[in-house]
Amino acid sequence: MKLEQALQTSRFRNETHKASLNILYTSWWLKTTMSRELKSYGLTHEQYNVMRILKGKSPEMMCVKDIAGRMIEKNSNVPRIIDRLVEKKLVKRQTDSNDKRHTVVQLTPLGLRLLEKSTKGIESLMENLLVVTEKEATSLNTLLEKIRQKE
C-alpha cells in the first residue's frame, strides 16, 4: 500500500519527510503483524524480544542490563517485562551470587519450547510477508543506517 493511501494524505514537504513517515508507518505495520501472530502463543512483541535475546546467550544467564542493551526499543522497562514472563513460568529469575545488584534471568524449558514454536510461526510469516531480494534488503539496510548517521 502506498503511504498516501495508508495515511490518507499527500502532504509531504519532500522525499525525506515522506521517508520519515514511511519508516514510522512501516514499523507500526510490521510490529502489528508480528504481534497478531505472537498473540496466538500468548506473547507480546516485547516478551518475545526478551526471550529471543535470552536464547542467544543460553544456556548462560543474562542480567537485566545486558538484556536491556539488546532491546530494539531502548526505553523498554525490562524488569517489568520479565515480571510477566516469570508469572507465565517462561523464564527463571534470581539474584546473582557474585554481585547481588544483578538479577540474572534464564529461559525455562517451557519458555524454550514456546520460543521455538513461536519463532517457527514468526519466521514463516515473515518469509511469506516480506518479499524483497537480498540485494534490495541490503540496500534498505544501507539507507536506514545512512539516515541514522547523526545518531
Added chain:
Amino acid sequence: MKLEQALQTSRFRNETHKASLNILYTSWWLKTTMSRELKSYGLTHEQYNVMRILKGKSPEMMCVKDIAGRMIEKNSNVPRIIDRLVEKKLVKRQTDSNDKRHTVVQLTPLGLRLLEKSTKGIESLMENLLVVTEKEATSLNTLLEKIRQKE
C-alpha cells in the same frame, strides 16, 4: 550507528531479517528523537500528530474517525489523545449537530500557535538530523513500499 552496535548482536538470519529489525530500530530512534524535541513544547508525539492532522483540514472541523484514519499508528486511541489536548485547551471538541454520533474537533488559536512553533522546531531538527539526498529518500520510500506490498 550500525545496527549490530545498536542491538549488540550480529545474529541476523539474512538481510531481510536484518532489514525488519533495522526498520523497527530506526523508527524507535526517530520517534524518540522527535519526542524529546516535542517535550519542550509539552507535547507527545501522538498529540502532535493529531494536531498536524487537524491543521491539514483547518479551519474545517474533523471527526474522530477521520483523524484516526490519518494516524500513523492505526490503533491509536484518538478520543483519549483528544482528551489531553482539550485539557490543555489546544483543541475544541463538540458534538456534530448533523450527526450526533460524530464528535468534531478543531484547533484553538492557542493550539494553532503551539503547533506552528513546535513544527518549526521539529522541521529544523529533522533537517539537521536526516542527511540523505532526495534521490536516496526516494529510493528508501520505494523499498519500504515494496516491503509492505502484501499489506
Added chain:
DNA sequence: AATAAATAGATGTATATACATGTAATATAT
C-alpha cells in the same frame, strides 16, 4: 412505525513506553 443492524465514539483493562525516583549492593576516594 417498530425492530434490527450498523456506525461513532466513549470507556475499561492489560501491557508497554518514557522517565523520575527510591533502594540495596558494590566500587572508589580520602
Added chain:
DNA sequence: ATATATTACATGTATATACATCTATTTATT
C-alpha cells in the same frame, strides 16, 4: 576504614497501544 559515588534494579506515574465492550445515534429492514 569510613564516607561518597556509582551501579543495577525495582517501583511509581502519566501517557500510549491494543483490543474488548458499552452506549447513543442513525440507517436499513420488514
